[in-house]
Amino acid sequence: MAEFTAGQRIVGLKSGYLVGERLGEGGFGLAFVATADDGRRVVLKQLRLARMGDWKAMELFEREARVLAALAHPNIPRCHEFFATDGARAVDPGELSGLTGDASLVLVQDHVDGASLAAWVAASTRTTAAQAEALLRKLLGVLDYLHGLHPPVVHRDIKPGNIVVTAAGEPMLIDFGAIQDRARRDSEVGSTSVGTFGFFPIEQVLGKARPASDLYALAMTMVVVLSHRQPDELPLDPSTSKVDVREACPGLPERLTRALDGMLEPAVGQRLASARDVLAVLDGEVLQPQAADIPVPKARSLPAIVSRVPLYTGGAAALLLYGFFFDAFSESELVSLSFLWLIPLAFGLGARLNDSIGGGLRWAVGATLLLGAFLLLVFPAL
Template sequence: MQAQQLLQGRYQLQEQLGRNSGRQTWIAEDLETEPRKKVIVKLLPFSPQMQWEELKLFEREAQVLKHLKHAKITQYRDYFSIDDREASGLTWFALVQDYIPGSSLRQMLDAGKRFTEDEAKQIATQVLKILIYLHELSPPVLHRDIKPSNLIMGEDGQVYLVDFGAVQDRAKAEGVTFTVVGTSGYAPPEQLWGKTVPVSDLYALGATLIHLLTGIAPADLPQHQMRLEFRNKVNINPGFANWIEQLTEPATEKRFISTKEALRELQAPTHSSEEIYQPAGESVNYLRLIFLSLSGTVLSGLVVILPLITLPGLFNSSNKARQTEAKQYVSGMNKAQQAHYVEYEKFVTLDNQKGWDKLGIGIKNETTNYKYSFRGNKKAVFNYGIAKRGDIKSYVGGVFLVAYDRDQMITQTIICETNFSSTIPPAAPIYQNGELKCGNGTKEISKY
């Protein structure tokens, strides 16, 4: 392919951006737009020497992008093949996407840019919002290759996620494991073993933030017990460092349960003392927090009355945090069961001790405040978060097969909360006559 070459009588190649394993990426002009718009054209030559998996990934990228609608994701425009056997002896496949004016974070790093804590937090917030959109699709879409070169800082100051060449649409997965893709240093251990899950993208985001803050590629950082050692190379709030460390935990069960939880923790008030920062689900020394908040108070009258006003609210917030954990766990179990059914045409049931391993999302079957379990049949599976304390609520999730034929499998899910705090297992949700609803004594939290 050469500059000024015209593809499909429409896309005129202007500038080559990259070449990798025969692939070419070009900036081109769409001659059918007025004024002419720039687009990105990715080209894959098909030859007897190429791995068949390369073409599958290329086609998967096109198919997934075609159905994504998000302002911060490069938009699909066209996909076609070019028979160029007379000139080059090859057939080319072309994917056309919108062009995003700006620079990749990798280009900024290479130019000497060092990102501040505030800049890293803003980037993390924007990327997490994109991931929430991807992970909450049905089935979830996993990017699997988040790194500085795939994040564009647009001229509008917004961050865009590009290059879905490693994307995994779990509805299209084949076999027991996923294709092993990703970039060394950014890909988490489970991805290198072919076991990608939604929180794998969180690890890659954490590794990317470490690169932005330190200027050192994660593959070049020292490691201790598979953890990236970066604290001595940055000067950031200990709470933010803890948050990044939780993103990059080697074990999936020690990371945040979901992108929503990671974003919520990032947006929570941070503190200057590492001792005060608490990851989700851990208890907080409220009396210590009150003492610290009052230490700067000059109105003596408030010192006496403020604890009386604040304590009930704080303890109520504590219960809400515990209940949030259960909702997130049950939601994660729902999504895992839904994806598993789409992939394997059956739900995971506790028919043996390896049931949790088959679920593959690193959720424990018991925490300080809840017991988690699931049971199911050919038509549905029920996921429970049963309270171990009498002052917090229990939760139950349901995933129902509502349509199945040779072309599609459709599942619907629901999460229900008990009406009152209780350690009694809640009634299972019901799917009847085309209607999905919560069981007796519970109310609907979400349904999709």
């Protein structure tokens, strides 16, 4: 079917919807304000299948839409239904093949009444540190919920325009652009970035978005709201190329500065890893880097003298025999005298390495057997 138009009535699986003004467009996705049959204001997101390059894009849209349909959090708009329609009738997206003509997928969500943080900045509305921290805590709760799902849901496009604050002061995270952006990435030539430039970290540019990527975007959003400066206008630390939070937002409480600073680390491995970690910093906790496991030397229980006496005695005997009295003995006598130094040397070495007398005895017996085999099997043939 064609793009929705104002005044058009769309019939879904649960309700009918009277289409109002268009909210926006992204790739092949359109968003409209609409009124449901019961009077609720909702948002209709339309994905026209005719504008897709292949069915993979539709598969991605459907998969992500079903994830959104399962979300339940007070700071995320509710998803009411998800259906496919050709304009004449609506079916479950799984029955899409039963439709004829130009079909569309439609996602229906609550419409959030309020002003976006982008509108606050455009209107020069100043945000206090206390207000910013309250908003940040609420939004961290949203991310903790999303990232705790299995698999985690990564928003990928957190920015001032996608956070709407209601009249009651509740921030709502809207426009889960991962639906359209992931599909668009597979269906449009030259469309490689996911998110809004300036608000996403380097790993997201490389197509490796993860929960910590949302933390970076949220911190950048809060710094923009506090400073009224866009990402490319923010001061950078020349030694790290990281946004200098203290210079951009002077006068913030130290714990809020540390939290934002930790969220804005360019390297994902150095960034605060989870929403709970950020909340811990806001609560005044000092997170310590995880120390590498360093093996601790095991305390020895065997007295050192037990291994050292035979070890040093055997070594000294070997040195005297071969260093000073070598010419005083025949070759056969030298081999026979090996028992005098090899056995104590082996015992001392085994006891030291195994930290036990039993270990020393095993090494001594082994040395005796090897030397005996040498005398019986090898030496006569030399």
